[in-house]
Amino acid sequence: MSSRRRFIQQSVAASTGVFYIAKTSWAKSPGDSINVAVIGFNGRGGSHISGYKGLKKEGVNVAALCDVDQKVLDRGLSGLDKDKIKAKGYTDLRKLLENKDIDAVSIATPNHWHSLASIWAMQAGKDVYVEKPVSHNVWEGRQMVKWARKLGKIVQTGTQARSSREGIFAAVKWVQEGNLGAIKLSRGLCYKRRASIGKAEGEQAIPDTIDYDLWCGPAPKTGLTRKKLHYDWHWTWNYGNGDLGNQGIHQMDIARWFLGEMQLSPIVWSVGGRLGYEDDGETANTQIVYHGYEKAPLIFEVRGLPASKDSKDMDKFKGAGVGVIVECEKGYVVVPSYGSAIAYDPAGKVIKEWKGADDHFKNFINACRSRRIDDLHADILEGHLSSALCHTGNISYRLGQQQNPDEILEKIKGERFAAESFERMKEHLAKNDVDIAKGKLTLGPVLKFDPVAEQFIDNDAANAHVKPKYREPFVVPEAV
Ligand SMILES: NC(=O)c1ccc[n+]([C@@H]2O[C@H](COP(=O)([O-])OP(=O)(O)OC[C@H]3O[C@@H](n4cnc5c(N)ncnc54)[C@H](O)[C@@H]3O)[C@@H](O)[C@H]2O)c1
Numbered sequence: 001m002s003s004r005r006r007f008i009q010q011s012v013a014a015s016t017g018v019f020y021i022a023k024t025s026w027a028k029s030p031g032d033s034i035n036v037a038v039i040g041f042n043g044r045g046g047s048h049i050s051g052y053k054g055l056k057k058e059g060v061n062v063a064a065l066c067d068v069d070q071k072v073l074d075r076g077l078s079g080l081d082k083d084k085i086k087a088k089g090y091t092d093l094r095k096l097l098e099n100k101d102i103d104a105v106s107i108a109t110p111n112h113w114h115s116l117a118s119i120w121a122m123q124a125g126k127d128v129y130v131e132k133p134v135s136h137n138v139w140e141g142r143q144m145v146k147w148a149r150k151l152g153k154i155v156q157t158g159t160q161a162r163s164s165r166e167g168i169f170a171a172v173k174w175v176q177e178g179n180l181g182a183i184k185l186s187r188g189l190c191y192k193r194r195a196s197i198g199k200a201e202g203e204q205a206i207p208d209t210i211d212y213d214l215w216c217g218p219a220p221k222t223g224l225t226r227k228k229l230h231y232d233w234h235w236t237w238n239y240g241n242g243d244l245g246n247q248g249i250h251q252m253d254i255a256r257w258f259l260g261e262m263q264l265s266p267i268v269w270s271v272g273g274r275l276g277y278e279d280d281g282e283t284a285n286t287q288i289v290y291h292g293y294e295k296a297p298l299i300f301e302v303r304g305l306p307a308s309k310d311s312k313d314m315d316k317f318k319g320a321g322v323g324v325i326v327e328c329e330k331g332y333v334v335v336p337s338y339g340s341a342i343a344y345d346p347a348g349k350v351i352k353e354w355k356g357a358d359d360h361f362k363n364f365i366n367a368c369r370s371r372r373i374d375d376l377h378a379d380i381l382e383g384h385l386s387s388a389l390c391h392t393g394n395i396s397y398r399l400g401q402q403q404n405p406d407e408i409l410e411k412i413k414g415e416r417f418a419a420e421s422f423e424r425m426k427e428h429l430a431k432n433d434v435d436i437a438k439g440k441l442t443l444g445p446v447l448k449f450d451p452v453a454e455q456f457i458d459n460d461a462a463n464a465h466v467k468p469k470y471r472e473p474f475v476v477p478e479a480v
Pocket residue numbers: 039040041042043044045066067068069072091093108109110111113131132133158159160214215216217229230231232245246
């Protein structure tokens with residue numbers, strides 16, 4: 001152990017779900033190296049590995065890799081080996097976290113592991129970069145914030161658009177200075193093709209390279225009822241959060257960023273369906289979420305089907321497909337990417353443009369050294385709030401009932417922006433030959449939410465989704 005690393009280990013308290021608590025008494029100075037471990041890298045984690053490899057000159061070492069799939073682990077280690085990087089390999093993250101040489105972990109596991117892995121890592125003295133959504137439910141996201149603050153850990157959310165400083169950050173600032181007057185509506189869009197994942201016949205065999213008990217972790221351990229174990233979990237409620245909590249969280253975050261809201265919304269409802277095909281997925285592929293913030297609503301639209309049946313194109317609205325549109329009194333701003341924004345006057349003439357994206361991993365490392373939360377572009381609190389806006393939207397959807405379009409319109413017509421979104425959703429589904437007249441759309445209840453307690457008001461069914469039951473011993477610690 002190097003002299004700058006002095007860990008004071010405290011008790012192992014398995015009964016409370018506390019893995020162990022370690023405190024660091026050191027701060028990074030510019031010359032110190034930082035040893036990073038990447039956890040989960042079948043897909044996105046690969047970008048984490050290359051991101052940190054690219055920071056070698058900044059003193060960053062990819063010192064360990066961890067994946068519950070031995071095949072993925074071997075692939076990762078041999079990739080590093082080719083670059084003459086000797087990293088340690090682990091399949092069990094608890095073993096990795098015992099390694100005192102690791103300063104920070106970078107988590108790209110499925111969503112149901114994000115909170116527990118992050119909190120265990122913080123308790124073991126590590127800083128954390130965690131992918132979006134940072135949580136799988138509302139409660140555990142807030143637990144992450146509490147643990148980060150209690151232990152003084154640096155926790156970055158994997159919403160890399162937050163590192164677009166000369167791009168989106170500058171546009172947010174410009175709008176918040178009032179250059180377009182007040183915001184009337186912040187609209188997030190996730191028009192991204194999501195094809196059927198097929199239908200598995202019966203329970204599927206678990207590949208023998210995967211420790212399935214560890215893969216399931218805090219979530220229920222059920223038989224595998226989809227063809228592909230990796231990635232397609234996004235579309236099942238036990239492990240994923242649909243495209244709202246997958247691609248959509250990036251745009252949800254940007255939409256909330258413009259509004260400057262630092263609490264969850266007091267009113268939320270959602271309408272949608274999994275339409276156009278029948279497969280093993282459970283989450284909506286077509287959805288609208290309405291967040292009734294007092295100053296201006298935030299509306300989110302998900303479309304996984306193409307612009308029309310057999311088309312390869314996706315819809316666009318005001319120039320954005322996966323993006324954000326901020327409607328203001330004197331014009332609007334479109335954020336069509338992770339690194340740019342354009343302001344228009346009411347007639348659609350461009351007024352101003354912003355562009356630029358910085359390295360989100362580098363920002364994390366810089367904050368690990370400075371120990372200043374304010375240096376982070378996407379602190380865990382931001383990650384929690386934006387992830388939870390996806391969760392509360394999904395909760396309304398999951399509590400909903402199938403209704404026909406006229407009944408739905410009758411109930412939402414008082415909210416003109418939402419009614420307009422719904423009309424466009426109807427047109428989009430008609431172009432995909434989806435017959436919603438027969439009640440295939442699900443309208444969720446209008447839910448009242450207490451943004452301070454982060455609980456729904458007088459609604460046990462909704463609150464049951466705020467905090468689930470965890471599977472022992474993978475329990476997100478209650479006490480902070
Ligand atoms: N920021 C971005 O732009 C971006 C892009 C893509 C994905 N993501 C996020 O990254 C995460 C991973 O997505 P993916 O598409 O790579 O999923 P994936 O299923 O392809 O990969 C997940 C990997 O994690 C491993 N894993 C599961 N449980 C583990 C555990 N307990 N310990 C160690 N490894 C474990 C799996 O074996 C797999 O190799 C998701 O949360 C997703 O939302 C972010």
